[in-house]
Amino acid sequence: MADPPLNIGGGSLLIAWQLQDKNVLIVGGGEVASHRIDSVLTADAHITLVAPVKGLHARTKGLIDMYPSRITYYDRRFSGPDEIHKMDMVLTALDDAKYSRDICEMCRKARVPVNAADIPELCDFYFGAQIRDGPLQIMISTNGNGPRMAALMKKKIQTALSGKEGEAIGRVGVLRAQLKKRAPPLPPSGHAPDGGVLGRRRMKWMSEVCNNWELEDLTQLDDATITKLLDEGWEKNVVPTLDQLKGRRKRRQPVSQFSQWLPAVGSFALGAVCATLVLWARKR
Numbered sequence: 001m002a003d004p005p006l007n008i009g010g011g012s013l014l015i016a017w018q019l020q021d022k023n024v025l026i027v028g029g030g031e032v033a034s035h036r037i038d039s040v041l042t043a044d045a046h047i048t049l050v051a052p053v054k055g056l057h058a059r060t061k062g063l064i065d066m067y068p069s070r071i072t073y074y075d076r077r078f079s080g081p082d083e084i085h086k087m088d089m090v091l092t093a094l095d096d097a098k099y100s101r102d103i104c105e106m107c108r109k110a111r112v113p114v115n116a117a118d119i120p121e122l123c124d125f126y127f128g129a130q131i132r133d134g135p136l137q138i139m140i141s142t143n144g145n146g147p148r149m150a151a152l153m154k155k156k157i158q159t160a161l162s163g164k165e166g167e168a169i170g171r172v173g174v175l176r177a178q179l180k181k182r183a184p185p186l187p188p189s190g191h192a193p194d195g196g197v198l199g200r201r202r203m204k205w206m207s208e209v210c211n212n213w214e215l216e217d218l219t220q221l222d223d224a225t226i227t228k229l230l231d232e233g234w235e236k237n238v239v240p241t242l243d244q245l246k247g248r249r250k251r252r253q254p255v256s257q258f259s260q261w262l263p264a265v266g267s268f269a270l271g272a273v274c275a276t277l278v279l280w281a282r283k284r
């Protein structure tokens, strides 16, 4: 095994926090709060939003109207620690740093994780620039150094993506779920009778499918093709290609312009050499 790195530390923990059906309190209703609402709704949590109506940004207003069953809105100022206790997370986006500070303190006492958009040093976690394509979620963080730089890095990364990744990953998710049904990770007893041999074979096979298949081919994994891949691949312990599964001949590699013209150019050159030799021989 490789040695552990020497200069470890100085970063933050990058995790995909599961918030389904959890309660998130957002204090403040400006533009920053509106983007917090987007992020929290994407994670399927329930939002309690506390902000006086006169300070609401149009975007925030729109979201409150659009998702009445997912956002419980209170037209008032934050009222105190009682608002925090039942929360799984608190986000403040206020124009009043003193207030943000007080709320952070209350959260710390109640051991509720908190992010204050205007006070990085009091945040338990930071937001980042996000790229989302279905199940693919990429977060770019500069760890508080340059939020605008995170937005610029996002644009760079976006240009490197084809747009097919989310769909391909979604289909891999369905394949994995079907495979786990055929070869369950653990029996109800919680103890693998074969010492984990099946589990290791399952993971190796799954990794090989991801490694060997083109992204484009993975997007073609409809339900019927998944069943076929499991029958003819997993059950026989091989990883067939999409072409093999569909009974197609291997697709030809695209030929370059040059190799396409090579035979014609070659024949012409050979003809020219022969003609020159004949003429030269006649002259002599």
Ligand SMILES: C[C@@]1(CC(=O)O)c2cc3[nH]c(cc4nc(cc5[nH]c(cc(n2)[C@H]1CCC(=O)O)[C@@](C)(CC(=O)O)[C@@H]5CCC(=O)O)C(CC(=O)O)=C4CCC(=O)O)c(CCC(=O)O)c3CC(=O)O
Pocket (backbone or CB within 6 Å): 035, 115, 116, 117, 118, 119, 120, 123, 125, 126, 127, 128, 129, 130, 140, 141, 142, 143, 144, 145, 146, 147, 148, 149, 150, 151, 154
């Ligand atoms: C620490 C952090 C806390 C947190 O918010 O979690 C934080 C803090 C602060 N941001 C401030 C300003 C700006 N923030 C942005 C933009 C974004 N800020 C985001 C995250 C974070 N911002 C966290 C660190 C993330 C990291 O380091 O990677 C992004 C990535 C995600 C998001 O907010 O959802 C989102 C881009 C998303 C996208 O475009 O995709 C822009 C540019 C713009 O709006 O285009 C500016 C103006 C230019 C500038 O200052 O750089 C100020 C006021 C500073 C002041 O008053 O001078 C503070 C407070 C302070 O630093 O004191």
Ligand SMILES: NC(=O)C1=CN([C@@H]2O[C@H](COP(=O)(O)OP(=O)(O)OC[C@H]3O[C@@H](n4cnc5c(N)ncnc54)[C@H](O)[C@@H]3O)[C@@H](O)[C@H]2O)C=CC1
Pocket (backbone or CB within 6 Å): 027, 028, 029, 030, 031, 032, 033, 050, 051, 052, 054, 055, 056, 057, 076, 077, 078, 093, 094, 095, 096, 099, 117, 118, 147
């Ligand atoms: N982290 C980030 O990405 C960024 C953070 N910021 C910071 O985020 C904060 C919010 O920015 P904006 O949304 O543009 O501000 P904003 O001024 O548009 O909104 C502030 C909101 O807080 C509400 N508010 C004020 N006191 C309140 C209280 N006691 N209880 C409930 N609600 C209250 C106001 O009614 C308003 O809705 C600012 O401090 C700003 O400096 C700004 C840009 C980016």
